[in-house]
Amino acid sequence: MPKEKIAVVTGASRGIGRSIALALAAKGAIIVAVDMDRASTEAVVAELQATGARALAVVGNVTVTADVENMFEMATEAFGRVDILVNNAGITRDGLLMRMKDEDWDAVLNVNLKGAFLCARAAFKVMSKQRYGRIINIASVVGQMGNAGQANYCASKAGLIGLTKSNAREMAKRSITVNAVAPGFIATAMTDALSDKVRTELTAQIPLERLGSADDIANAVVFLASESAGYITGHVLSVNGGMYM
Numbered sequence: 001m002p003k004e005k006i007a008v009v010t011g012a013s014r015g016i017g018r019s020i021a022l023a024l025a026a027k028g029a030i031i032v033a034v035d036m037d038r039a040s041t042e043a044v045v046a047e048l049q050a051t052g053a054r055a056l057a058v059v060g061n062v063t064v065t066a067d068v069e070n071m072f073e074m075a076t077e078a079f080g081r082v083d084i085l086v087n088n089a090g091i092t093r094d095g096l097l098m099r100m101k102d103e104d105w106d107a108v109l110n111v112n113l114k115g116a117f118l119c120a121r122a123a124f125k126v127m128s129k130q131r132y133g134r135i136i137n138i139a140s141v142v143g144q145m146g147n148a149g150q151a152n153y154c155a156s157k158a159g160l161i162g163l164t165k166s167n168a169r170e171m172a173k174r175s176i177t178v179n180a181v182a183p184g185f186i187a188t189a190m191t192d193a194l195s196d197k198v199r200t201e202l203t204a205q206i207p208l209e210r211l212g213s214a215d216d217i218a219n220a221v222v223f224l225a226s227e228s229a230g231y232i233t234g235h236v237l238s239v240n241g242g243m244y245m
């Protein structure tokens with residue numbers, strides 16, 4: 001295992017993904033930042049480089065097989081290996097079941113679940129040759145407990161937990177660990193959209209009495225990506241302020 005790890009982070013240009021990229025870079029990792037929009041992906045890479053880190057921007061959509069293969073080709077061409085994959089890219093298209101459109105179901109399942117499958121499959125090709133890897137999937141508390149108005153999102157995140165455990169079993173013999181982090185409600189663009197009333201009601205359900213920060217999630221990812229977590233696989237680490245136990 002080289003000291004300088006290569007980490008592919010999807011959805012890296014803002015929110016939780018950006019914090020994960022910065023936190024892994026602060027621990028010495030080289031970051032391959034993947035997102036859909038060139039300007040914001042290059043902006044986060046510039047931010048990483050300004051801290052002294054090495055980083056590469058890759059524009060791509062995790063639902064497109066060719067884009068995913070390109071991400072791993074670019075990463076291995078530039079740095080020779082991929083040690084860490086963080087499947088963080090995710091979307092919501094909320095709505096009550098009765099009114100949920102087919103395209104809202106498909107879009108959420110495609111990004112949140114199929115995207116993670118495509119990236120894990122591509123990562124496995126590289127990591128199995130190395131006989132080393134860490135895959136960390138960003139799930140959600142609502143994938144564990146359900147949430148009215150989010151059938152598509154909850155199903156995608158519950159599916160991601162099943163994917164995590166299956167991949168963990170399949171990849172273990174190659175010394176690749178696969179874990180999930182299940183964030184509670186985290187202050188990002190995704191939750192900025194909530195009304196004050198909903199935010200107050202949500203906070204009342206959190207024993208630690210606050211929304212989490214993107215750094216709370218990044219810290220958990222850094223741990224699972226570290227050597228200290230080498231005997232942990234197939235685990236779902238809740239980072240939710242006690243909201244679901």
Ligand code: NAI
Nearest residue numbers: 011015016035061062088089090140183185186188189190
């Ligand atoms: P965000 O919306 O701020 O950032 C998501 C990023 O993913 C964006 O930069 C977006 O461009 C990128 N993305 C979306 N679709 C993509 C695709 N097809 N290919 C590549 N990139 C794509 O979201 P946030 O809040 O930072 O969430 C990050 C992850 O954490 C998501 O998986 C989300 O479901 C999960 N999460 C967030 C929670 C929260 O309270 N904010 C709670 C629980 C889980």
